[in-house]
Amino acid sequence: MKAIALLGSPRKEGNTDLLATEVLRACREQGCQVEKIYLDDLNIRPIGPMVDDFKQRRDDRADDDWPATAAKLMAADIVIWASPVYWQGVTAQMKCFVDRLSTRYVDRQLLDALRGQVWIAITTHTMPGEGRWVLEPIRVWARHFKVKELMELDVTVRRWGAVKDMPDIMQQAYDLGQAAVAQARAS
Numbered sequence: 281m282k283a284i285a286l287l288g289s290p291r292k293e294g295n296t297d298l299l300a301t302e303v304l305r306a307c308r309e310q311g312c313q314v315e316k317i318y319l320d321d322l323n324i325r326p327i328g329p330m331v332d333d334f335k336q337r338r339d340d341r342a343d344d345d346w347p348a349t350a351a352k353l354m355a356a357d358i359v360i361w362a363s364p365v366y367w368q369g370v371t372a373q374m375k376c377f378v379d380r381l382s383t384r385y386v387d388r389q390l391l392d393a394l395r396g397q398v399w400i401a402i403t404t405h406t407m408p409g410e411g412r413w414v415l416e417p418i419r420v421w422a423r424h425f426k427v428k429e430l431m432e433l434d435v436t437v438r439r440w441g442a443v444k445d446m447p448d449i450m451q452q453a454y455d456l457g458q459a460a461v462a463q464a465r466a467s
């Protein structure tokens with residue numbers, strides 16, 4: 281079983297990174313192969329012009345890191361989407377990655393691979409109540425791709441890395457990892 285974390289924040293060991301790492305630790309301890317992917321380290325361009333006919337679509341930017349990253353997404357059983365709130369949305373790094381899925385909007389291989397995955401959405405933000413800007417889009421993506429279950433972790437936190445000092449929250453992240461593996465294994 282494979283678990284990947286797609287990290288939207290450019291801050292290494294930032295709050296979303298630390299929480300995703302804790303989820304992955306639980307997944308690894310449950311026997312999963314795990315991988316953390318810093319989208320900011322990759323060259324993933326914004327989507328180019330798309331024709332309206334889904335079947336005619338081509339990714340004219342496929343010489344960057346998107347295809348290999350999409351292949352990892354497709355091979356995963358558990359996917360952690362971790363992004364801070366940036367101006368009422370996910371980070372640009374994550375948005376570029378997600379938009380490119382539209383190059384393969386009706387690709388059976390992609391749709392079959394994502395259907396039935398278990399997803400975990402993690403977001404952090406400084407102002408209370410802001411998590412919805414990240415969680416609501418991911419809920420829509422989860423419905424679109426017919427994932428089996430979407431779990432969520434939404435944390436208000438002020439400083440870089442401060443979740444480390446929030447043991448209850450770190451425990452929640454770990455528990456989510458365990459629950460995700462159990463859910464992915466359940467038929």
Ligand SMILES: Cc1cc2nc3c(=O)[nH]c(=O)nc-3n(C[C@H](O)[C@H](O)[C@H](O)COP(=O)(O)O)c2cc1C
Pocket residue numbers: 289290291293294295296297363364365366367368369404405406407408410437438440441
């Ligand atoms: C460009 C930018 C935009 C942000 N926009 C918001 C926002 O709209 N609402 C909010 O509560 N926090 C906002 N924040 C704060 C981050 O969401 C917060 O610091 C988060 O914990 C960072 O997560 P990270 O440590 O994983 O990078 C913003 C931060 C940056 C750098």
